[in-house]
Amino acid sequence: MSETDWMYKDYQITQAIDIHRRMVIFGECRSDDKPTAFLCGYYEPLLLKDAYSEIQTGRYLEMMELFLQRVQGQIDKVRTEQQEMDVPLDIITxxxxxxxxxxxxxxxxxxxxxxxxxxxxxxxxxxxxxxxxxxxxxxxxxxxxxxxxxxxxxxxxxxxxxxxxxxxxxxxxxxxxxxxxxxxxxxxxxxxx
Missing domain, CATH: 2.30.30 (SH3 type barrels.)
Structure with missing residues (x-):
């Protein structure tokens, strides 16, 4: 996990986990004192324009829970991909x-x-x-x-x-x-x- 300093609209992206060719992001709108000032979504850097998708906003705990679910989803995709490989995965040294x-x-x-x-x-x-x-x-x-x-x-x-x-x-x-x-x-x- 890495702390970031980039913005998405009015949200500072404070956490990002990059796994399985996709980054799960968590952000906070610090100029807003509403309890729903938190964000969770996906980020993919592309050549011409960055892509944000499945952006949701809400309360801190629900967005943090969504963030963790999405990270787990990405982990599950990697695990499934590796389980489908019918060869040993040991690294070559x-x-x-x-x-x-x-x-x-x-x-x-x-x-x-x-x-x-x-x-x-x-x-x-x-x-x-x-x-x-x-x-x-x-x-x-x-x-x-x-x-x-x-x-x-x-x-x-x-x-x-x-x-x-x-x-x-x-x-x-x-x-x-x-x-x-x-x-x-x-x-x-x-x-x-």
């Missing part, structure tokens, strides 16, 4: 990786991204593990990888890489995902001929 060498081609390697670069609730192996598809992108300071759990294409700077995962620490589900990627790539090459 430095000891489980070989350091990468910047002049070495990482293409075709299973890498782990430093967990610190993820949101706290996403610091789990399925979010960390990737398969390098392209090393040395046009910027020459980053690479492109497929996140093995869900197949999403991502890019990152070399400074985000924890290392190349040692064979004995490569999860079976990740090895299977790589086999599927390679099999699909061969099929596409065969179709192109």
């Amino acid at each position: 430095q000891e489980m990786c070989d350091p990468y060498q910047q002049n070495k081609n990482l293409c075709g390697q299973m890498i782990a991204i430093e967990p610190i670069w993820f949101r706290p609730e996403e610091r789990i192996a399925p979010k960390q593990i990737g398969y390098v598809m392209a090393d040395k992108t046009p910027s020459k300071d980053s690479l492109v990888y497929k996140r093995l759990y869900d197949g999403l294409s991502k890019s990152c700077s070399y400074g985000y890489i924890l290392g190349v995962i040692k064979p004995e620490h490569q999860p079976d589900w990740a090895k299977e995902a790589i086999r599927n990627l390679q099999k699909n790539a061969k099929m596409r090459k065969g179709e192109a001929r």
Whole structure:
């Protein structure tokens, strides 16, 4: 939880908890002496304009109770998402990786991204593990990888890489995902001929 100093209309946002890509906010209208001068809602920073939603106002205790319910709701969403993952969630550590060498081609390697670069609730192996598809992108300071759990294409700077995962620490589900990627790539090459 973090104390903030930003405003929403006449309300100073005094508390905010950022979880599951959404921030639950609590505010107080300090220029108003009404007992209903408290606010609870959601906040999402967007590129062009900040988004506030489900804003409610009321008495302190009811808004604080709503705030806690909404935080619990966000926690429940994370818990449900993680329970639906059918793979171990254990984090990949430095000891489980070989350091990468910047002049070495990482293409075709299973890498782990430093967990610190993820949101706290996403610091789990399925979010960390990737398969390098392209090393040395046009910027020459980053690479492109497929996140093995869900197949999403991502890019990152070399400074985000924890290392190349040692064979004995490569999860079976990740090895299977790589086999599927390679099999699909061969099929596409065969179709192109």
